[in-house]
Amino acid sequence: MPTGIAARPQDDRGYPVPAITPWEDGSPQFANTSMRRVFxxxxxxxxxxxxxEMxxxxxxxxxxxxxxxxxxxxxxVEKEFLNAAPTGEAPGHRTCMIYAAMVCPFLSSPEGRRGEGSDMYGASLPKGDARGSGGAIVAYNDYWFKQTAVGPGVVYGAPIEVINYDRAADLQDELTAALTNDETTAGKAPAWxxxxxxxxxxxxxxxxxxxxxxxxxxxxxxxxxARKRQQKQAKASRRKNR
Incomplete structure (x- = not known):
């Protein structure tokens, strides 16, 4: 497990909670994504x-x-691929995304199903929808949060590398190699x-x-x-003059 993920708050079962997962009444809502946190x-x-930080x-x-x-x-075929469509999914470290693809119930296998439905940017993704065959962890040269014709969201630049997989086991060697250069060891996540x-x-x-x-x-x-410093100085001065 990446160092940064191991340091995340945990649910009652001891599972680390992603940074963009909202909390309600002390419990993480794994099936939901907070767009405030994404932003x-x-x-x-x-x-x-x-x-x-990345x-x-x-x-x-x-x-x-x-x-x-x-x-x-x-x-x-070495052609440029640019997708101007926004998404609610923001990026992360290479190590973290490999790990997430392996442990997330929806991402880790073709049989994985959505815990909650989604209807964003005109695309309806019903609850229980299967992930289906194939997936990938993709590297992009850049990204932005933009206001677009269909609403605000994350827009990615050009993809520059792709790691294809079908099941979590396909990524084990990639994770092992990534953990030798774990990008998440420095810094810490903010309290918010x-x-x-x-x-x-x-x-x-x-x-x-x-x-x-x-x-x-x-x-x-x-x-x-400044007022606090002045009050502190005045208090010290009064003590001195007693």
């Missing part, structure tokens, strides 16, 4: 699985069989990607502030700190 991870270039360079995500087949074919949704909401609201609002908030914080 914050993209804005701060954080892995959506472990929540730790270095500049390629980013990784898991795709289904149809998209995997298309990307593999295009890379095989933990189990407290109030912290997530506060971080999201701060991220949505305009530059002017951020400057005003920073000025208020500095003023409050």
């Amino acid at each position: 914050l991870c993209v804005e701060e270039r954080r892995c959506t699985v472990c929540g730790r 270095k500049p360079g390629p980013v990784w995500r898991v795709v289904d069989g149809d998209e995997a087949e298309m990307i593999t074919a295009v890379l095989g 990607l933990g189990a407290d949704e109030h912290l997530t909401e506060s971080a999201f609201r701060r991220a949505m502030l305009s530059p002017a609002e951020r400057r005003a908030l920073a000025a208020q914080k500095q003023a409050a700190q």
Whole structure:
């Protein structure tokens, strides 16, 4: 298990909870994805699985069989593949995405089925829908969170590498090799990607502030700190004069 994933909050069974999974009444909602958490991870270039920072360079995500087949074919003939369609799935570290593809009940086998339905960007994915044959972990040269004609979401740049698989066992050698250079050992995930949704909401609201609002908030914080220092100095002075 990658170091960053091992450090994640756990559910009652001891399973680590991904950074983009929302919590409700102290329990992780594994079948759901928090778009607030997705947005914050993209804005701060954080892995959506472990929540730790990603270095500049390629980013990784898991795709289904149809998209995997298309990307593999295009890379095989050395043609550029650009998909401007948004998605609610943000990227992560290579090691984390390999691990996620192996342990996620939906991603790990063709028989895996969706725990909850999804209806985003005009695509209806019903609850219980099977993953089907094939899948891949794909590296992209870049990504962004954009407002598009069908709504806000994550848009990826050009794919540059693909790791095809069908079942979790197919990825064992890839995971073993990846763990020898585990990208998740440095840094740590922020508290707002933990189990407290109030912290997530506060971080999201701060991220949505305009530059002017951020400057005003920073000025208020500095003023409050200055008042606190003055009060502390005045208190020390009164003690000295007694």
